[in-house]
Amino acid sequence: MSSAHPLTDGEIITISFRGQSFAPLISGALYWPAHETLLVADLHLEKMASFARSGQFLPPYDTAMTLARLEADIRLTGAKKLIALGDSFHRDEGVQTLNAQDRTRISQITGSLDWVWIAGNHDPSVHRLGGLCVNEISVSGCLLRHEPERGGQGLIAGHLHPAARIAMNGKSTRRPCFVWDDNQLILPAYGASTGSLNILSDAFAGLFNRSKLQVMVMGRDRLYPVGLNRLVRG
């Protein structure tokens, strides 16, 4: 039941931001071809494991799921560099609770490319998993960090786990999304265990210039640009 689509079928969908061209992926990663860099936000590794302390034994497979996604995206894009925009671990302690298998996978990735770990509010501490731990990093006029902020200029961030609820003909569906204007771009949360927050909720108030706002939602097997008039709360 697919129909040909002039804007999105047969060619790579792109996001233009601050004069740079980015390719959003169906997984929620953002590829930056000019720098051969893959951007991901909010992996929240070891989130399920973090509940064990309080007696809730959630399936300890979210880390493996997220890493598998990451490996696939790296293969797909051939990225030379990976920048994780903070909250890569659900808690600092997650670095210790990693099982041997997941730890090996991470070191295989850090062995094959440059992994830049930006600190987030969930994982502020420096660790020794390989790659570089920083608070923020500047690339081609863009500032990459964990949290967006009001009045930010050229910020690429995560933190908020953006999602959009789209209403059409009396039906609605809610999906994670990329959201940006001329000044800031926020990536969806990448981790398998992450929830999401509607971009119409209070947490996003004042971050974007509404008249310049753009939204790209993640469908089952492709991305969809969506007009603001279709967004609803909830």
Added chain:
Amino acid sequence: MTALSPIVEDWFSAKGWAARSHQLDVLAAERAGHSVLLIAPTGAGKTLAGFLPSIEDLIATPHDGLHTLYISPLKALAVDVARNLMAPISEMGLKIKVETRTGDTPAARRQRQRFDPPNVLMTTPEQLALLLSHADSARLFGNLKRIVLDELHALVTSKRGDLLALGVARLARLSPHVRVTALSATVAEPEILREWIGAPVAPRPAVLIHAPGGATPELSILASEDRVPWAGHSAAYAVPDLMETIKRHGTTLLFVNTRSQAEMLFQNLWAINEEALPIALHHGSLSVEQRRKVESAMVGGNIRAVVCTSTLDMGIDWGDVDLVVQIGAPKGASRMLQRVGRANHRLDEPSKAMFVPANRFEVLECEAALEAVAAGAQDSERPLPGGLDVLAQHILGLACAAPLDADATFAEVTSAWPYREVSREKFDRVLDFVSTGGYALKAYERFAKLRKTPDGLWRIANPQIAQQYRLNVGTIVEEPMLKVRLVRARGIKKGATTGPIGRGGRMLGEIEEYFIDQLVRGDTFMFGGEIVAFEGVVETEAYVSRSFSQNPKIPSYMGGKFPLSTFLADGVRRIISDRDNWRALPDQVREWLELQAFASVLPGRESLLVETFPRADKHYLVCYPFEGRLAHQTLGMLLTRRLERARGQPLGFVASDYAIAIWCASDLSALIRTGRFSLDQLFDEDMLGDDLEAWLDESALMKRTFRNCAIISGLIERRHPGKEKSGRQLTMSSDIIYDVLYRHEPDHILIEATRRDAARGLLDIERLGTALKRIRRHIQHKPLERISPLAVPVLLDIGREPIFGEGREAVLREAAEDLIAEAMGR
């Protein structure tokens, strides 16, 4: 002849009564050391039958401590039975201490009851589980003589019944000579219940005793002057007739299937209640105080009619009810028989009941139910194998009481009827789940809840685990609810999507979160007796504004909890398929069937009629399996998947208790005619293989089922002192947990529990499987030029019932196309 003690004998003669034969039979069986299943209709003196052996035993042998434990599904019933028992005890001048213990009992008294128990304690399955989780349970129950289980038929088909069975198995181990007396309404297979109560107290088998039934009920179907509508569930056409009926009777109970039907009927009755007769409303979403007020007014005889849902299906004898009215689909024969029995206040007088169909298919269903009830036919559900989630909860509870021995515990839990077939391997997996989550990947050993002591017993790792267990005990999982608050509308301003919603209005009540989830701003629905417009969700509240529209856009009917029973479905098919059965039907319904026979064909008793026809710019496929709404929803989901693959281009479907309608962009009649498409293949049983798997993977119903299992099993918590999770957060996280678990360990014990529940619950896969087998190679295809008479009610349901379909992705695609159209200047 069973001899009564002089005290009891004197009491009977002082009252001018004599003990009934079934009361004496129960006593005799008990004295011989047997457990008993007593099947008796309402009003047969069940309470006395259940407790006479206790009274006799306590007169003969004074007993220190707890002698009899009574368990009822309802708090209110426990309190009421206690009152009914205390009266004869005090009239006989006996010193038998009777107390109740429910969630409402003050903490101090509950504490005291554990070390200074009464002789007879009246409680619920959940309270029993709590009592059993304490270290002193062995002392408390060590000398227990009798267990009395009330309304057992209602408990055994749910997870509460599983929990109760495990609790009784434990009691039987703590007090090896304990006997069980169970009281039940009439059921389809009493043998199963007899085994159920006998299993844990073997070796002596339980005895089955039938109390004589009452007079045959007087049943009728409302013969209205007005036409029965084609579709809908409100029965608004019958309201004037109902008002007249209420006037003619002392007290009338009006049963409906859903809360929203109750609200609507209550409103409609009051709109024409010129004499201001006291007519009340009783359903589960009303506050407890409101419900108690109605109940006491009924007992006091101050009320003429009560509009109610299943909340009044069982429990206390509510004074004198002269007439029971069932409005809308009866759904099942046993359910109806029990409802009819609510008017049975004197055994020798017939109960009087009236059916009021709300639409034409329901006329057929009411006719089938009337025949079934008159013939005393039973179609009650049979108890199912026990839930593994409940077993997990119980094992943790046992470990909280004392370190447990795996072998002895396995023997104990498999003595409970629902768990009699659990293998040792499965039991060990559940134990492993309780201890560390039961994952193939051993990640949580160091956080284990249960640790093995040097002498090989499983002990809880720390006392907090027992505290946590007690907060999560029970198998009733509330649907996540949102508070509904009335606010000022935002008005229709351009680009107002992010404008602030007016805050702080009146609270209207609570509504299920899944209902709100499907709404978008501006959608109207009926709530608390008025039509409101949805404004948005703010934290855990749904904001609504007053609407001036006449008809709510979004239906809140949702079909009620129970699907049409297999037994009644067969009755409906039988009535339709044979003209001889049409004589009792109202003229308009008979004409409707005649018209169907003329314009299309009648559905056969064993075959499946499939009609295809064009309408407006779409092509419809309508089929009539009569297998109930849940199985139809599942079938609809699977059929649309297969139609999509077969290039039928399905756009959506709607399912009722009787039929399914699917609409497509492709001309199905032409595809079938030219042999490019086969209905036999479409309806092949193999849909329950890969297609079902693929759908389960993303099904919201599976996730809802999983959430229940996850809470009952203790994987996720209900609540925690201080940091209460809102239902909303809980749902979100349990969905993610399901996704991760299903993908990585699809044979995990909780996924197994979820699949089992879904197969028999929300998805009704078992019934669908049986139906597909039945209709195999019996599909009768009828291509038509236009809609058939039988299809009209189904198509009218579009817009009333929720519509399913591949929908979700289409929303995104359409929204994106919309943006492109805008970009290209339309």
